[in-house]
Amino acid sequence: MKVLLVVSVLTIVGACAHKRHSEKLADLKDGIRFEQENHISEFASTIKASDLKSIVYELSSNDNEGRKTGTYGHNRASKFIKDYYIKKQIASPLGGENYYQSIPKSFLSKDFNSSQNVIAYIKGSEFPEEVLIISAHSDHLGMENNIVNPGADDNASGTAAIMEIAEAFKTAQLNGFTPKRSIVFLHLTGEEEGLYGSRYYIEHPVFSLNNTVANLNIDMIGRIDDRHKDNPNYIYLIGSDRISTELHYISEEANAEFTQLDLDYRYNAENDPNRYYYRSDHYNFAQMGIPVIFYFNGEHEDYHQPSDTADKLNYDLLEKRTKLIFATAWYVANNTQRLVPETL
């Protein structure tokens, strides 16, 4: 009886509030305007298919032995990422040349050695304590029967995307466009074993979670799934409207202005049987009430197979998808008003 009463009251209130709600949405949408578009395009142009390709080939090479958490191969890949940031003069928030957030063996499931997240950042000019985290996992499945799982799409693609986004923001900084908020480049370990790296970060945050304005998480963005074979200009976005309606519209506006991809939201459906929303690292941030977007190309025949090789990625598409994330990050990091974690 009580439940029914509540429902009927809500229905009446809902009907009366309907117009106000749609007006609110329209106001929110209209309020999102990119400025400095020419500069954003200029710095986005440093994100190049050829650079992404060379990073993906390096990360997925046999030398890294499939990058299983806690192994020689994953440690080798971590060092490659760290050396990249040192070379690009992108600092670590941990100080000096310490880019590793070490994760002890005891935190990981048994059979895994200690491992590390790799973390770099660009300090904001106006609101340095407020941070945007761009994340991707760097680990993969390792070797089985001496056969390497190269994980080129999963997730050398996302790792390379972060590194190129970091370079673009660094170039912007060198040209006088330091982001207003801090931007953190977070390469997570232990994802394939159960989102360990992101859980460790949440339990040991380097920046206050209350001041973490959003998490853009990238996991597999270099391939084309069967559904889009004939129309590959797409990306799946998951979670963008679940915690912040504003973030969803920022993402849409970034795409309309700069990349014109087909944004496919089918996997964002609450009842999606694949439950992708719960299956990559952004979920640990979402659990803390932090607005997230998960960027994903969908599964394909080489998913979690030794055949997930670097020659099968579409690097022009990887470039375009990376630019979408860069433009979205630019807005979130530079808007005068902090992103509001509120759904309308």
Ligand SMILES: [Zn+2]
């Ligand atoms: Zn993955």
